Amino acid sequence: MYFIYNDVSSEDLGIKVKKGGINNFSSPQRSYETVQVKGRNGDLMIDNGNYENFTLEIECYIDARNNDLNTMSTEIKKWLISDLGYKPLILSTDLNCYYEAICANKLDISEMVENFGECLIVFNCKPLKREMFGDNKVILTENSILYNNSLTSTPYIKAVGSGDITININNQKLILKGVEGYIEVDTELYNCFKGNVNQNNKMYSNFPVLEEGVNNISWEGNVTQLEILPRWVVL
Numbered sequence: 001m002y003f004i005y006n007d008v009s010s011e012d013l014g015i016k017v018k019k020g021g022i023n024n025f026s027s028p029q030r031s032y033e034t035v036q037v038k039g040r041n042g043d044l045m046i047d048n049g050n051y052e053n054f055t056l057e058i059e060c061y062i063d064a065r066n067n068d069l070n071t072m073s074t075e076i077k078k079w080l081i082s083d084l085g086y087k088p089l090i091l092s093t094d095l096n097c098y099y100e101a102i103c104a105n106k107l108d109i110s111e112m113v114e115n116f117g118e119c120l121i122v123f124n125c126k127p128l129k130r131e132m133f134g135d136n137k138v139i140l141t142e143n144s145i146l147y148n149n150s151l152t153s154t155p156y157i158k159a160v161g162s163g164d165i166t167i168n169i170n171n172q173k174l175i176l177k178g179v180e181g182y183i184e185v186d187t188e189l190y191n192c193f194k195g196n197v198n199q200n201n202k203m204y205s206n207f208p209v210l211e212e213g214v215n216n217i218s219w220e221g222n223v224t225q226l227e228i229l230p231r232w233v234v235l
Helices: 069-081
Strands: 003-005 015-017 030-035 044-051 054-063 087-091 094-102 109-113 116-125 129-131 138-140 144-148 156-169 172-186 191-194 213-229
Touching: 054 069, 069 109, 069 116
Parallel strands: none
Antiparallel strands: 003 087, 015 054, 030 044, 054 116, 087 094, 094 116, 094 129, 109 116, 138 213, 144 213, 156 172, 156 213, 172 191
16 A cells, blocks of 8 residues: 655555555534523534644554665655645545645655665645546536536636626626636636736635536637546545
């Protein structure tokens, strides 16, 4: 078993995952609040409409028989914690999906015997896994249907065109005005931009999502094509 973090495999750094160390079949926890109501038995549950981050722990051995354990430890720490930010984490038990994860904990590597160490690597993960093919770009040049087999997703959308544009996704409307050449919308980051230039002042609607099931996509205005990264997610 192995894992890939930020496009680097644990195997390439001499890390051996203990048996069962990356079997993660638990579901993410729904975010909610409880409120006590006077005169009512039991708490009132308030759904916050999202899931919470979770911690994934991976127990590992480090095989440094062909190298120096101290040198390898430095390389492993540099790989995991030198650049703080969410990176893709792929587990060999599920190569079709990945987590967005951060390794931000103190990394202690202890030597068991000469040139053979062990450590616990802890990742803080966003709750929903992303399907690999959800990062494949979909290019639409006419009204189309995208079918979502998974949970509600927050896509990236690039509209190539000009002037005032309205993009329809089922009953949702993405209203954009004064587009020049193209405009980009990231519905996960709640941001509208063109390259490195902020374009939020050209957006006159909410950020749409791709709902579970059928998504009918159409548009109004001068649009040459839509580029969509669906970002399909699963529990």
